[in-house]
Amino acid sequence: MRILEIALLVFVTILPFVKRQSIKKIPKRYLITSICVLMVLHLSVEGWRWQMIPAYLLVLILGWCLYKEYSFFNGGWIRKTIRGIALVLLLLFSWVLPYILPVFNFPRPTGKYxxxxxxxxxxxxxxxxxxxxxxxxxxxxxxxxxxxxxxxxxxxxxxxxxxxxxxxxxxxxxxxxxxxxxxxxxxxxxxxxxxxxxxxxxxxxxxxxxxxxxxxxxxxxxxxxxxxxxxxxxxxxxxxxxxxxxxxxxxxxxxxxxxxxxxxxxxxxxxxxxxxxxxxxxxxxxxxxxxxxxxxxxxxxxxxxxxxxxxxxxxxxxxxxxxxxxxxxxxxxxxxxxxxxxxxxxxxxxxxxxxxxxxxxxxxxxxxxxxxxxxxxxxxxxxxxxxxxxxxxxxxxxxxxxxxxxxxxxxxxxxxxxxxxxxxxxxxxxxxxxxxxxxxxxxxxxxxxxxxxxxxxxxxxxxxxxxxxxxxxxxxxxxx
Known part of the structure; x- marks a missing residue:
């Protein structure tokens, strides 16, 4: 995977599990700006690809949660369980698809021509x-x-x-x-x-x-x-x-x-x-x-x-x-x-x-x-x-x-x-x-x-x- 793809995936993987009290210590505009900048850099420098669609979906969901100051795991245990399963599946696809089907590099030719x-x-x-x-x-x-x-x-x-x-x-x-x-x-x-x-x-x-x-x-x-x-x-x-x-x-x-x-x-x-x-x-x-x-x-x-x-x-x-x-x-x-x-x-x-x-x-x-x-x-x-x-x-x-x-x-x-x-x-x-x-x-x-x-x-x-x-x-x- 490419560097900005990895950075984006790490961000969306960690963020849902950060406690709400910890997130409140950081102005939400900083977090939203950070994720937007990372997304724009990835799209403009590396380019989008369909294998990253689950990750893009997570970015939208987490961006909305940040904007609304809404905890991803808010609610009763049934709601938390359903959201937890959905999150795990999205994260699984977000990591596995770009890993299995990467934007790869060919070995650099060693000859003089x-x-x-x-x-x-x-x-x-x-x-x-x-x-x-x-x-x-x-x-x-x-x-x-x-x-x-x-x-x-x-x-x-x-x-x-x-x-x-x-x-x-x-x-x-x-x-x-x-x-x-x-x-x-x-x-x-x-x-x-x-x-x-x-x-x-x-x-x-x-x-x-x-x-x-x-x-x-x-x-x-x-x-x-x-x-x-x-x-x-x-x-x-x-x-x-x-x-x-x-x-x-x-x-x-x-x-x-x-x-x-x-x-x-x-x-x-x-x-x-x-x-x-x-x-x-x-x-x-x-x-x-x-x-x-x-x-x-x-x-x-x-x-x-x-x-x-x-x-x-x-x-x-x-x-x-x-x-x-x-x-x-x-x-x-x-x-x-x-x-x-x-x-x-x-x-x-x-x-x-x-x-x-x-x-x-x-x-x-x-x-x-x-x-x-x-x-x-x-x-x-x-x-x-x-x-x-x-x-x-x-x-x-x-x-x-x-x-x-x-x-x-x-x-x-x-x-x-x-x-x-x-x-x-x-x-x-x-x-x-x-x-x-x-x-x-x-x-x-x-x-x-x-x-x-x-x-x-x-x-x-x-x-x-x-x-x-x-x-x-x-x-x-x-x-x-």
């Missing part, structure tokens, strides 16, 4: 298979984050309209519920010029049915160290994609239901039951081989990988005729992603020779990786999964690699520790971010990502395994 962003609308000639309309072609929105030169540009608001509206629709919430995010300050500026020089390119792929650009904490830090990150919004796969004409294309739940159907559920159930009964690694592999190869996640992984290749197809053109012209080093292209996007990063390394290295951030590697040997530098960064969660990636990557392959685990983290969710929702049992500090999880993750790509795209000397000694939260090994 400022950060800018612009959107690119990619129109392909490939048929769109996720709609029933004949003639539909696959279209993507790409958010380009890049090292920038500033000239009085403003920072962009956190999450665009497509991300906000679609996230609200996903959870059945009022569309205006995320307006308070306008109060969140990012470190990304709106359409500044690209900094001088050429920069290596990292393509980022988000998780399925998630906010495509809900990864500011990670991406801002990476870009500040001299990378251009092309953040794909996989149309119909994210919560929503905002196009230049204002249309928002939402997650295609109908297509998802048809493909991720009862047959898929039974396949997963039977395979996992047999997996849990298996007594040797060889038996475990046999029980899940077909599942990893043919489960619906494998189709998603292929489709995401295809989108990544569509972006790479455009890089030469973008390097001559867009705001990124002459700033893309297309000889140094890496890929990383989270969850389903992480699986896509691994798949894309197999599918596209133009990619040099990649990182899967906490994604289950569905698809043909299980029958393949990785031949490029690769890292798997995982959260600390619960023991009841079967680690099928052991089977998916069982063939290993002919190149460098790293296995990293961030202790006490959860699946959303790599997203902005832990900052947005300040309750670990809801945000699925484990018990690790969100900022510590971001720090460890970005250090690992940066040192990996510095080594394999920029040929900078780096001993990745030393990070495990630097951060007790990180278990990092190299798989031979």
């Amino acid at each position: 400022n950060i800018g962003s612009q959107y690119i609308h990619l129109k392909s000639t490939q048929d769109e298979i996720m709609t029933s309309d004949l003639g539909d072609k696959r279209e993507l929105m790409i958010k380009a984050w890049y090292p920038a030169i500033l000239d009085n540009e403003k920072t962009e608001p956190y999450l665009n309209e497509g991300d906000r509206v679609s996230f609200a629709i996903k959870h059945g919430l009022p569309i205006t519920i995320f307006n308070y995010l306008d109060l969140v300050k990012t470190h990304t500026y709106i359409k500044p010029s690209v900094a001088m020089g050429k920069f290596p390119v990292l393509i980022f792929s988000h998780g399925s049915y998630s906010q495509a650009s809900g990864y500011y904490a990670l991406i801002e830090e990476i870009v500040s160290h001299g990378y251009i990150v092309l953040n794909i919004n996989h149309t119909y796969e994210s919560t929503g994609t905002l196009f230049p004409d204002g249309e928002i294309k939402l997650f295609n739940s109908e297509y998802d239901r048809k493909q991720n159907n009862q047959e898929m559920a039974e396949m997963a159930w039977n395979a996992l039951q047999n997996y849990n009964k298996a007594t040797t690694p060889e038996e475990q592999f046999k029980t899940v081989h077909n599942l990893i190869l043919n489960y619906y996640g494998a189709e998603l992984t292929e489709r995401y990988s295809n989108d990544i290749s569509l972006v790479i197809d455009e890089l030469k053109k973008w390097n001559t005729s867009t705001f990124l012209a002459h700033h893309l080093d297309i000889t140094k292209i890496g890929v990383f992603g989270h969850s389903q996007g992480g699986a896509a990063a691994g798949q894309a390394l197999l599918d596209d020779d133009r990619l040099k290295a990649g990182i899967n951030v906490d994604g289950m590697q569905w698809g043909k990786m299980i029958d393949t040997i990785m031949t490029k530098p690769f890292a798997l960064i995982s959260s600390e999964w619960d023991d009841s969660h079967p680690n099928l990636n052991i089977q998916a990557y069982h063939n290993g690699s002919s190149s460098d392959f790293y296995n990293a685990k961030i202790l006490n983290s959860g699946h959303s520790s790599f997203m902005d969710i832990p900052l947005m929702i300040n309750l670990p049992f809801i945000n699925e971010a484990g018990t690790i500090s969100p900022n510590k999880a971001y720090e460890v993750t970005t250090k690992t990502v940066l040192q990996f790509f510095d080594l394999y795209l920029l040929d900078k000397h780096s001993d990745l395994l030393e990070l495990g000694n630097k951060y007790p939260e990180l278990e990092l090994t190299e798989k031979k």
